[in-house]
Amino acid sequence: MIEAERLTRSFGDLVAVDGVSFSVGEGEIVGMLGPNGAGKTTTIRMVTGFLPPSGGRVRIGGSDLFSDPVKVRRHVGYLPENVALYPEMRVSEYLAYRARLEGIPSGDAKRRIGRAVERCLLTEVATQIIGTLSKGYRQRVGLAAAILHRPKALVLDEPTVGLDPAQIIKIRELIRELSSESTLLLSTHILPEVELLCGRVMIIDRGRIVAEGTPESLREGWLGSAGIELVVKDAPEEAAPLLSSVPGVAAVRPDSVEAGRYHVEAAPGADPREEIFLAVRDRGWVLLEMVQARASLEDVFVRLTTREPGAPPEAAPREEVAS
């Protein structure tokens, strides 16, 4: 439904987005993750046709976005990052304006506005002036306006920013529900959100896609098997070599020798916890703690997007990712 092909955008000397290609299939929810300034919003602005790319192209539902922008934009709903609204208008008036802008026939408009107001939980503020609304309500007004024309592709830039936890849950439910009628591309920096909502994730850093896949495949592909955290009481010198000799242990890293804290990397597919326990007990040492660390998407994210100052960016395994 949404296809971006080698999208590039530079502002002067700065290359904000550098050859980003991706596609979002019909009915998919794809999340775009990345640190601030990674190029998420720039990419989204090109996909929605607001920003002309320096290179590359965008196709929505098979038609080129830049050859017939007005027609193609009819099928796109867009919630920008900083939801800008007209503060002097009432919510219902704003939605009526947007309906007219989208070319919804006036007979249909009223019904669709009513439905969008209901879905985005705006019923109690429908006649309020937008300038008096809280950030959370404005966010929902923007979302209601974006879904008025039942777009085939819905692009949401940070849709849950500024909402309270209860609202976040409701908006996530709504987003999930919307995926049955629209293809969704959403950007966020809230990692649990991606894990909860998105079937597929792209991690963007410095204008490039550094990883792409399902949240699970990213976790496995980038972090391998999960590590094990150990604390051995009064650990002697030879604890590390002993742990290394346990079958199924790939590597041992002492985190803090005085506290007896070790990080054990398990061999792929192995679960050496039982062996470790037995080996430690056989020596008469005391095992205070043993925790299997669960790799989270956050680890993947941090690993992919943090760099030592001055270090060259980590080469991303693009071949593996492209499939």
Add this chain to the structure above:
Amino acid sequence: MNGILANLLRELRAYFFSPLAYVVMTLMLLVNGYVFVLIVSFLNDPRVQVGAPLELFFGQTIFFWAVVLLFAPALTMRLVSEERRSGTIEVLMTAPVSEAQVVVGKYLAAFCFYLFLWSPTFLYAGILDYYGDVAWGPVLSGFLGVMGVGALFLAVGTFASVLTRNQLVAAILAFVLLTLLFSVGLLESLASGEAARETLDYLNLWRHMDDFGKGIVDTRHLVYYLSGAVFFLFLATRALAVNKWR
């Protein structure tokens, strides 16, 4: 069409909800009322030759030009610059509307509001009609001239509003452009060559309004206003396509 109508209605609404519009309206009433009183009392002076008050009213006092030169930028300065400043332009320009529709819709809103500002003028004609005879022909042609000048000036202002995200800069820019446009015709008397004199005469807005006030509807003047308006709206459309995301 939807794009034009949606923008037209929203901008018109915005005019009536903004304090600036009421300030402009009040000033306009004050200035025009003062000019009207001035002209009527001037013509009532027995030493002065007999004349038609509304002929003088449209365009023959510096007040008229001060009003349009100042108020046209005030009406148009917000149109696009505010959308760019607040970021609402992002949603607007990703909706299925073209740049031209946005520009024309907003321009038409400014034009409608401008006509609304001038509508009390008919009251003056009514007052004069009550106490004496009014030649309605020149009044209507004078109003046509007001519309023509407005069409041109508001197009220039709309163009200026696309160029910046700062309303004040847009207003000043529009004022400078309009002052240039206005004063170029006044250079007529300084022109040496015949061709130059005729060209400047064609651009002399004061002369145009003189004709309109007398009841002369010269299509060349109307062509000048309309082609000028179309030209500046075209520039505005091109500028919007380039500037929208900046």
